[in-house]
Amino acid sequence: MKCNSEQAGAETAATQASVPDDHPVAFISSFFCEIEDYANPQDSPLWQLRQRLAALNHDNAFRNALGIPKPRCLAWVAESEAPDLVSKGNELAAVDRLVEVLKNSELYVCILGDHRHEAKQHGSPVPINEKDTAVSYFEIELYAAAMYQKKVAPFVLEGFDPGPRLQTLLKILDWAIPDWHDQGQQTASEVFRSVRELIGRHHRTAPIPQSPLRKRLVAGFCKARFGPFTPAHGWASLLFLGGQVEQRAPPEAERVEELIKLYRQVPDFQKKLSRLWFAARELMPVSYLPGVQPTSVREKFLPYWDCVLGDWAGAAAWHGWHGHLYAGTVAPLNSQSIVRSQGFRQHGELQPEVILPPDGALASAYYSISGLLGASRYGWKCLWRAGAHVRRAINSRDGRSDNLLAIRGSIRLRMGYWPGAISDFRKMLHIREGAGAPPQKIADALMHLGHAYSFCPLSAKGRDLLRQSVAILESYPDDPNLARARRKLASAYKLAGQRDREEQTKAQANADARRLGAYDQMDR
Numbered sequence: 001m002k003c004n005s006e007q008a009g010a011e012t013a014a015t016q017a018s019v020p021d022d023h024p025v026a027f028i029s030s031f032f033c034e035i036e037d038y039a040n041p042q043d044s045p046l047w048q049l050r051q052r053l054a055a056l057n058h059d060n061a062f063r064n065a066l067g068i069p070k071p072r073c074l075a076w077v078a079e080s081e082a083p084d085l086v087s088k089g090n091e092l093a094a095v096d097r098l099v100e101v102l103k104n105s106e107l108y109v110c111i112l113g114d115h116r117h118e119a120k121q122h123g124s125p126v127p128i129n130e131k132d133t134a135v136s137y138f139e140i141e142l143y144a145a146a147m148y149q150k151k152v153a154p155f156v157l158e159g160f161d162p163g164p165r166l167q168t169l170l171k172i173l174d175w176a177i178p179d180w181h182d183q184g185q186q187t188a189s190e191v192f193r194s195v196r197e198l199i200g201r202h203h204r205t206a207p208i209p210q211s212p213l214r215k216r217l218v219a220g221f222c223k224a225r226f227g228p229f230t231p232a233h234g235w236a237s238l239l240f241l242g243g244q245v246e247q248r249a250p251p252e253a254e255r256v257e258e259l260i261k262l263y264r265q266v267p268d269f270q271k272k273l274s275r276l277w278f279a280a281r282e283l284m285p286v287s288y289l290p291g292v293q294p295t296s297v298r299e300k301f302l303p304y305w306d307c308v309l310g311d312w313a314g315a316a317a318w319h320g321w322h323g324h325l326y327a328g329t330v331a332p333l334n335s336q337s338i339v340r341s342q343g344f345r346q347h348g349e350l351q352p353e354v355i356l357p358p359d360g361a362l363a364s365a366y367y368s369i370s371g372l373l374g375a376s377r378y379g380w381k382c383l384w385r386a387g388a389h390v391r392r393a394i395n396s397r398d399g400r401s402d403n404l405l406a407i408r409g410s411i412r413l414r415m416g417y418w419p420g421a422i423s424d425f426r427k428m429l430h431i432r433e434g435a436g437a438p439p440q441k442i443a444d445a446l447m448h449l450g451h452a453y454s455f456c457p458l459s460a461k462g463r464d465l466l467r468q469s470v471a472i473l474e475s476y477p478d479d480p481n482l483a484r485a486r487r488k489l490a491s492a493y494k495l496a497g498q499r500d501r502e503e504q505t506k507a508q509a510n511a512d513a514r515r516l517g518a519y520d521q522m523d524r
Contacts, residue, residue: 020104024073026199027105027150028053030098030137031113031123045188046113046157052192053109054080056199066203074199075109076101086137091126092275098137099144099274107202108145109195110177113157126278128262131255134248134281139169143277146173147321153198158185168246238331239338240309246284250297256282256304263311267478269319270517276315279308288339302344306354309336313361318480320519322369329365333358360399363389363407368520371414387411402431402441406448418455425449440479443472447485454492463492483512483521 028050038044054077056062068074078085078098086094102108123138145152154177162170170177186194259282263275287293288305309332316322317329325331337357346354366386373379390408393399409424429445447469453462466489473482486509493502513521 019072021072023104023106024076024101025068025105025203026075026107026109026153026195027102027141027145028075028077028195029108029110029141030078031111046111049111049157049188049192050077050079052188053077053195056196062196062200066200068203075195076105091128095126095137095140095274096271098140099270102141102144102150103148103270105150107198108141108150108152109198110142110145110152110154111157111191112154112160112162128278129258133259133278134246134251134284135278139281140274140277142169142173142177144274146177147273147324147327151202152177153195154183155191155194156183156185157191158187160185164247168244172241172244172246236334238325238334240312240332240335241280241284241326243287243289243335244284245287245292246281248285250286250301251282253300253304256301260304260307260311263315267480268515268517269315269480269519272315272517273312273319273321276308276312279304280312283308288335288342290338290342299342299344302339302342303346303354306336306339306344306346309333309339310358310361313358313365317365317368318516318518318520320522322365322372322520329368330362333362333365336361356396356398357392358398359389359393359396360404360407363387363393363411367407367411367414383411383414402428402437402445405431406444409448409452413452413455418452421452422449422456425452439472440476440481443469443485444481446472447481447488451488451492454488454495459492459496463489463496466492477512478516480513480516480518480521483509483516483518486512487521 031046041047053075056075057073057080063070063074066074073081082097085097123136125132126135126137126140127133144150256279259275259279263272263279266272266275283301283304286297286301286305288298288302290298292298312327313329313332313336316324316327316332321327322329340354340357343353343355363386366382366389370379370382370386373382386407390404390411394401394404394408398404405424405428409421409428412418412424413421425445425448429442429449432441432445446465450462450465450469453459453465456462466485469485470482470489473479473485476482486505490502490505490509493499493505510522513519
């Protein structure tokens with residue numbers, strides 16, 4: 001008869017057999033050694049601790065007790081698992097790898113050590129184009145752990161004394177990271193034993209089936225912010241990262257422009273958001289809030305804030321992050337409303353002054369959130385709020401009329417008013433065809449119109465329009481609307497009872513969404 005620990009390990013292994021080999025149990029944070037007081041970094045307790053944690057992967061007795069076969073990693077330590085992770089010129093590739101590994105890990109073990117108060121106090125800065133940024137590799141991990149809702153286990157090594165920048169970073173992300181002040185300081189040996197026990201305890205606990213992250217985020221959004229009866233308009237007080245400011249010198253405008261161009265060059269939304277974080281953090285010494293800093297300083301950077309906040313909301317929507325309190329879609333758009341309320345000219349005196357709030361984008365954000373909440377009190381409140389924003393946008397002409405018709409039509413369709421939805425989508429298609437819009441825009445209009453027809457007696461016409469949309473978008477594989485068009489076509493096949501076509505099209509949509517990091521378009 002097996003002993004209890006062996007039996008538990010075998011049972012847990014059976015329940016978790018579907019976990020891929022490239023999904024580590026624990027990701028160990030990248031603070032890798034104390035700099036001060038050690039002529040040789042390998043003499044530092046933190047470095048030695050990391051080597052002991054990396055050696056857990058070769059501890060066969062521990063692995064067998066947990067029932068985790070090789071090659072699955074127990075503790076991912078960068079210098080052991082990816083010794084060539086960072087080299088000159090590939091720093092962003094290293095960032096992408098760190099985010100991907102952490103996203104796939106079950107635990108984030110955040111070990112806070114050192115007492116340096118100089119340039120590297122919050123970790124080694126990530127250089128871009130041979131110039132250090134405001135972001136460190138350690139910070140990117142904290143950002144990813146927060147955004148992907150990882151279970152964070154903080155440990156504080158004896159002697160830890162954070163400098164101002166690290167304190168600011170921990171404060172910026174304190175809405176997602178447990179308060180490290182609550183953790184007592186431990187020796188390296190004590191931390192090792194604690195982490196080892198944590199890995200074992202976590203793995204022996206049978207996993208609880210969960211809904212997709214975007215749905216859990218939105219549910220937590222409502223619960224954490226309001227309680228059961230607070231109306232959706234309470235979200236108007238949310239600001240991007242809480243509107244916090246970092247005390248350091250203002251950035252160079254040219255550097256901000258360089259970072260904005262950087263994130264706009266990648267189609268993958270996971271990578272785009274990581275690069276957007278660099279631009280947002282570069283801007284953080286300058287607040288967009290009135291009264292915090294001199295007007296002359298603030299006004300110079302308002303166009304850049306407008307750019308970054310709007311792009312963050314759009315990328316976060318495609319990536320499925322609607323429900324993050326301070327870094328989802330609503331919070332950056334609320335911040336963008338404050339930016340625009342102050343008025344500015346977008347990169348040049350000949351451009352018109354930007355003063356209108358982003359009502360169109362807010363309508364789209366609340367519409368998406370309502371879909372994730374379903375037919376609930378909150379779902380209907382969000383849908384009502386989406387309608388209020390799109391009415392204001394249409395009245396103030398905030399944005400292109402065809403885009404606003406797409407949003408209003410979608411809201412009408414969800415409310416069951418499909419004749420009004422079809423009318424809006426037909427007008428949208430007519431406007432775009434008349435203006436000679438590019439093929440992707442025509443395909444987008446066909447997608448919306450076809451989806452609406454799928455719910456009425458002209459469902460066969462709807463499927464035909466959706467197939468036309470997919471056919472056009474297949475020539476533009478980096479357009480995330482390809483995944484959305486396929487998902488809507490799969491829905492149309494389902495309504496028509498064509499199960500085989502539904503499953504095949506749904507699989508193609510999921511593959512496209514996964515390839516581009518457009519997880520909001522994954523099968524719900």
